[in-house]
Amino acid sequence: MRVTFEGREYELRPGESVLDGMARHGVRLPSACRSGTCQACLLRAVSGDPGPAARRGLKPAWAASGYFLACLARPPADLVIAPPGGTARIPATVERVRRLAADVLSVRLRPGRPLRFEPGQHLTVTREGGVTRTYSIASLPTATGDIELHVRLYPGGAMSGWLAGARRGAAVTVGSPAGECFYVPGSPRAPLLLAGTGTGIAPLLAVARQALASGHQGPVAVLHGSATRPGLYLGTRCPAPLAAAARGRTVTWRTCVLEAGEDIVSAAVAELGVLAAGPASARAFLCGGPGVVRRLRRQLFLAGMPLAAIAADQFAAAAP
Amino acid sequence: MTTELSLYERLGGALAIRAVTESFYRRVLSDDLLAPYFDDVDMDRQIAKQAAFLTMALGGPHEYTGRDIRAAHARLGPLGDEHFDAVIAHLAAALREFGAGEAEIAEAGAIAGSLRDDVLNR
Ligand SMILES: Cc1cc2nc3c(=O)[nH]c(=O)nc-3n(C[C@H](O)[C@H](O)[C@H](O)COP(=O)(O)OP(=O)(O)OC[C@H]3O[C@@H](n4cnc5c(N)ncnc54)[C@H](O)[C@@H]3O)c2cc1C
Ligand code: HEM
Ligand code: FES
Numbered sequence: 040m041r042v043t044f045e046g047r048e049y050e051l052r053p054g055e056s057v058l059d060g061m062a063r064h065g066v067r068l069p070s071a072c073r074s075g076t077c078q079a080c081l082l083r084a085v086s087g088d089p090g091p092a093a094r095r096g097l098k099p100a101w102a103a104s105g106y107f108l109a110c111l112a113r114p115p116a117d118l119v120i121a122p123p124g125g126t127a128r129i130p131a132t133v134e135r136v137r138r139l140a141a142d143v144l145s146v147r148l149r150p151g152r153p154l155r156f157e158p159g160q161h162l163t164v165t166r167e168g169g170v171t172r173t174y175s176i177a178s179l180p181t182a183t184g185d186i187e188l189h190v191r192l193y194p195g196g197a198m199s200g201w202l203a204g205a206r207r208g209a210a211v212t213v214g215s216p217a218g219e220c221f222y223v224p225g226s227p228r229a230p231l232l233l234a235g236t237g238t239g240i241a242p243l244l245a246v247a248r249q250a251l252a253s254g255h256q257g258p259v260a261v262l263h264g265s266a267t268r269p270g271l272y273l274g275t276r277c278p279a280p281l282a283a284a285a286r287g288r289t290v291t292w293r294t295c296v297l298e299a300g301e302d303i304v305s306a307a308v309a310e311l312g313v314l315a316a317g318p319a320s321a322r323a324f325l326c327g328g329p330g331v332v333r334r335l336r337r338q339l340f341l342a343g344m345p346l347a348a349i350a351a352d353q354f355a356a357a358a359p
Numbered sequence: 360m361t362t363e364l365s366l367y368e369r370l371g372g373a374l375a376i377r378a379v380t381e382s383f384y385r386r387v388l389s390d391d392l393l394a395p396y397f398d399d400v401d402m403d404r405q406i407a408k409q410a411a412f413l414t415m416a417l418g419g420p421h422e423y424t425g426r427d428i429r430a431a432h433a434r435l436g437p438l439g440d441e442h443f444d445a446v447i448a449h450l451a452a453a454l455r456e457f458g459a460g461e462a463e464i465a466e467a468g469a470i471a472g473s474l475r476d477d478v479l480n481r
Contacts, residue, residue: 096377340388341388
């Protein structure tokens with residue numbers, strides 16, 4: 040068995056794990072428990088199969104993206120591996136910028152070559168001058184290959200301000216889509232709970248639509264939280280693309296306005312109770328401000344959801 | 360009682376340990392006596408560490424390379440027997456939930472209990 044890593048090949052002994060084999064060749068990969076619990080040794084298979092045991096306990100979204108645990112991996116065949124973060128950058132152009140609300144832009148980008156992504160994942164966008172920010176993909180794959188982002192316009196925002204004035208054809212580059220907030224087929228009856236604040240609703244809408252397009256049968260509840268009522272930029276009614284995708288499936292849309300005393304965290308926990316007979320069967324997707332996403336995650340965990348069933352993206356501000 | 364298999368193996372290995380740890384941690388975070396200590400602790404990191412630690416404590420295939428137990432708890436301020444006993448009780452309840460027998464629970468409790476002085480910085 041051969042493992043290719045950063046352009047070099049390493050021979051594994053029969054029965055040897057990727058982690059041990061690489062260490063024997065002097066390549067020290069991050070690790071801690073060496074028994075599949077800490078996930079410090081997470082790697083990504085670029086090609087080849089690391090074997091099912093190597094994916095034990097990983098979130099389904101990660102397993103589907105080729106991630107595996109080096110300490111458990113005894114690959115049945117040759118393998119090309121990479122560190123968990125992707126690095127390739129692709130040129131893209133701004134196709135259209137539209138206002139969804141006074142402070143939310145819909146930005147359509149056209150990548151210079153086809154981009155493989157799952158709706159709801161995020162990618163980095165770099166503009167002239169090297170400013171780089173992360174945005175979540177709000178759209179499903181399209182014939183043109185375009186992707187749509189919902190970008191909150193911050194006063195003086197180095198990226199959002201630039202995008203607001205960007206002309207059609209303006210050049211940017213985008214990184215490899217990453218992140219765990221996407222639909223993974225395999226449990227078609229699982230109740231899905233999606234809760235997001237601000238533009239965090241954008242990737243969740245894409246995840247919900249993708250789930251329904253993939254034939255998901257279980258009930259789907261989407262919660263949009265905002266500090267103020269005008270912040271509910273998709274409205275209080277179920278958005279048309281989501282309603283159209285329902286086709287007989289149960290889809291619930293709820294909004295929570297913090298200044299009106301509606302807390303999305305308690306609403307989400309209540310919704311979980313309605314959706315799922317046992318919380319262990321549900322899947323949750325959370326996106327938005329770091330504080331609220333952390334609270335949502337903790338409360339859903341305390342309500343009985345396994346952490347592996349909760350996918351979360353925190354829309355953290357870029358480090359100054 | 361079977362003696363060839365470690366308690367870890369009898370509980371079903373890494374997967375069950377992770378589930379036990381989550382149940383254990385859920386109980387700790389729901390306990391008003393203990394929860395405040397965990398307010399600023401990252402859940403994923405802590406669960407991963409506890410799972411690694413439990414695996415080792417239960418005789419699984421392990422090298423726990425985190426900080427030593429005494430150092431990890433010393434900076435939490437004064438902890439008393441009531442904190443420690445509460446933690447042991449939550450561990451027992453979590454093991455029970457996943458079908459461990461009373462003898463196994465006592466075994467795990469004894470292993471964890473041997474760390475009382477380290478955790479309480481005595
Ligand atoms: C995984 C991930 C996914 C993301 N997805 C999206 C997305 O889909 N849509 C989206 O709009 N944003 C998203 N973000 C946030 C985004 O990356 C930028 O942080 C945001 O657009 C601000 O960049 P800017 O250059 O416009 O503003 P900056 O020039 O970075 O900041 C301008 C001002 O706004 C403040 N500010 C910036 N970001 C925040 C914030 N998040 N909360 C409070 N104040 C802030 C700054 O402190 C500063 O005063 C995501 C972030 C992450 C980490
Ligand atoms: C048998 C009993 C206990 C065991 C085996 C145990 C084990 C551990 C381990 C392995 C860590 C991780 C250390 C590291 O590598 O960073 C840890 C951290 C921690 N423990 Fe315990 N613990 C026990 C009891 C307690 C008690 C009684 C409390 C009281 C509140 C407590 C509170 C904490 C906190 C808050 C942390 C996080 C520290 C940090 O990340 O800064 N523990 N524990
Ligand atoms: S080293 Fe902990 S999961 Fe591999």
